[in-house]
Amino acid sequence: MSCSHQEFSRRRALAAGAGLAAGAVLPLAGASRAAGVPGRGPVPAAAGSFTNPVVWQDFADIDVIRVGDTYYASASTMHYSPGAPVLRSYDLVNWEVAGHSVPVLDFGAKYDLNGARGYVRGIWASSLAYRPSNRTFYWLGQIDFARSYLYTATAVEGPWTRLATISTPYYDAGLLVDSDDSLYVAYGNTTISVAQLSPDGRSQVRTQEVFRTPSSVGTLEGARFYKINGQYYIFLTRPANGQYILKSSSGPFGPYTMRQVLLDLRGPIPGGGVPHQGGLVRTQSGAWYYLAFVDAYPGGRVPALAPITWTADGWPVVQLVNGAWGTTYPTPAVPPPPRQVTPMTGVDTFDGTTLKPRWEWNHNPDNTKWSVNNGLTLRTATVTHDLYWARNTLTHRIQGPTSTATVLLDHTAMRDGDRAGLALLRDSSAWIGLKRDNGTTRLVMVNGLTMDTNWNTTHTGTEVAGAPAPSGRVWLRANADIRPGAPRSATFSYSTDGTTFTRLGPAFTLGNDWRFFMGYRYALFNHATQALGGAVRVTRFELSTP
Template identity: 85%
Template sequence: MQMSWTHQTLSRRRAVTAAAGLAAGALLPPAAAPGTVSAAAQGPDLATAAAYTNPVIWQDFADIDVIRVGDAFYASASTMHYSPGAPVLRSYDLVNWEIAGHSVPVLDFGAKYDLHGARGYVRGIWASSLAYRPSNRTFYWLGQIDFARTYVYTATAAEGPWNRLTTISTPYYDAGLLVDGDDTLYVAYGNTTISVAQLSPDGRTQVRTQQVFTTPSSVGTLEGSRFYKINGQYYIFLTRPANGQYILKSSSGPFGPYTMRQVFLDLRGPIPGGGVPHQGGLVQTQSGAWYYMAFVDAYPGGRMPALAPVTWTSDGWPVVQLVDGAWGTSYPRPAVPPPPRPVAPMTGVDTFDGPVLKPRWEWNHNPDNTKWSAGNGLTLRTATVTNDLYWARNTLTHRIQGPTSTATVQLDHSAMRDGDRAGLALLRDSSAWIGVRRDGGVPRLVMVNGLTMDGNWNTTNTGGEVASAAVSGSRVWLRATADIRPGTGRLGTFSYSTDGTTFTRLGPAFSLGNDWRFFMGYRFALFNHATQGLGGAVRVTRFDLSTP
């Protein structure tokens, strides 16, 4: 049964009064105050290490689950209605990350994810879990969809191919998957009421599920489970959205009883104007050091990963190491072996030189794969007849790099047909774009803003043209610059060029919305849709994401 939108948003982002009930086990006082990092406390390796800066990734990767397999670290994140879903990130030092692939190749959970008669905005891939099972050398991704059922995907390499292993009728909300030392699979899940399920040895079915904890009303909502076994103790890491982190601990097995401690509450984060780091995961380096990787609400850009070291009390509770009473903007780098190679950058140039898109790209809903191709550029054939960009299929998106970045595309518009609209957008529930519209056989450059959706993600305005310019020839360069720092700026600007060198501003600055309820941050988006009839096409020969 699906929650109402009101219940859904409250449960995911605001602390609400919990259902009546007692905690399963005694409620302990908060853990010792988070410590202040010192080189000595972190050991001789870290004492001489260079520093890193938070956020470690200034792109939108939320609800992080992070693991280590050998000398590589992997993380998964929420992607809602974008396809493919659940990106798998890889790092060798917890600081520099690349996108290796996606755990969910296509959102085949109903027609709304294809933009067929319905839309899946702010549905799809929510907080989910990534784990590695040494016994069969396999990665597992587990997550629930639409409060209906849980899906499990597996792969023997982070890049894939990922394949669906099973569906389970119990929807494991905000799940954390644990591979125990004896190879048993357990799942912690729930909102306010936290449960643990045991899966069959093959991971395909549920063997048992049991409620293990009820959040005290004095705490409010707890969700976002991450499940660990550390030194013989079972831990469920939980978030109080969107300003706190708590942990449950059991010395009696995965089904409890559990006691609870507050890890932190209302902690100042490392992004000015941003929120409290929360809803992430714990991971241990090869040398035994622990780190917590969480996200920071930093709209309009989204939810940005930040990393902090963790120490443990003598009685087995984690303590996040702080700097001047806050999550540090800088810490010593983790002491890890030298990486085998540099990771692939999340910025830079893409010329779409192969038949497969690089994993930095995600479609707005599932694409119509008969209407696009890559290799010698990206060809986007019109896939939808609509005057509403939010209904247009085959809109290809790229996360914005913070704090500010610029996307520049080279567009061949010679194959457009009358009524077609193609260009580069700043895409969210309030959007704007620069591009080419062809009418009466004549292409024209335009800047359009005022595209909006309401809180139920229905279109309320398809936008209006606010500036235009003549265009000649078959090629044009389009550029969008976005300042995604939280605060009063939050501006996007558009410009164009006929030679790729000299750019001319087009239209007024666009104010990027910073409401949290869409969850995902703004993205750069490439689109081509028809308003009269199908058959037109454009070719993007180059995409360049750069920072100042």
């Protein structure tokens, strides 16, 4: 089923918070995700405990699978490129960004900021699966309510290539690799359908409505599709405060019966929303977990983990702590990891000649205007006074609950009219950086960059503070408190030696309107207002927490 973006927004406005959905498949023993027996007892004891959220960064519409001893999760990225990040973990608690399933958003000129913009479109809820028969990962998602795309890779790091374009837009797709290797997709909003794909995944063989949500429940979407102990399950979210599950004993096309999994459940983040819209996964020892996300604006939608048990008649039950999704739980009992995952925070000196996978561009970049060679060079790619139109703005998710980004930037190659710096980027933005005009470079803090709810720019920003710029290079810093609720404050500062920082400008209040969906990001930018040709070089980026 497809619906208009306006209708989608109208439905979402009925709930506090937000959550686009994603489809899912479940790896069980080894690399299979079609067969298995639910663990009926308590979760096995493990040494220590973990704290939610397991990742305090913006990874929403989660699909989670296990392949052997490794867990993978996919998430929405909207207009950011590359899209559909794949996270990797060995224990469901510690995660790293391993790659992206969609290398470029080649779905129209608007994703290149070419005459139009793709804000809040692009990669919505989608599905990540693994097919043991050919040892291949599959990503499936619809774009712009128009059609669906299937990408494959033999390793999550890539290369990912487009396998198929399917004319049916599988809204909030959940891809199932059945035990006989057949491919099925559960999808839809309120009306839930199941499609069967051809054995090669390149076309649709059949599609059929399997469930219509009762009006007493409202909207259901965000399908995840599983086969567990011979039963078919479609895991669905009620945005943004509920989770339901459908079960069929008669095959993937139903009929299905429905049961509520959670509704208005208190979450683990003070001031945050109800955990919902994620996926189920079974550990090697047979324990089950639910990896959901929590609305936690202005930071976005962040992953939280809880153990699952099963009733005798085969329905999942979230294990609560004092009637709520726990802030802490026992650590999952899994084999020792083969290595430590790459931290989500720390220093990046842009070593080597490629960007690390934790970086994503605001829309597709102009690849002729940037390079990495033991340092990041950003050449101006757009002549504009509007940062929201500027190509080659490189973004990094903010770490919660509070974090600081520090950038070392060489501005010697800037040209008159150029603007470069470090932004807090969302539909309401601010930045610290450099303006070069009439041969003089100044440090400035600019705020008041805004978009309306149709994602048109309403203000390009106002300079509210300034200072002389040191020659050569400068350290720029942004600190952000993304805990839900007041004061949602951010500040900017600079340094000439990397040690002593001077505050520049007033505090900036981070916006928390859920309709933009994505959380704030730290963003590196360099654009022209007069003519192309200038450049800046970033030799160090550090993301730190108190």
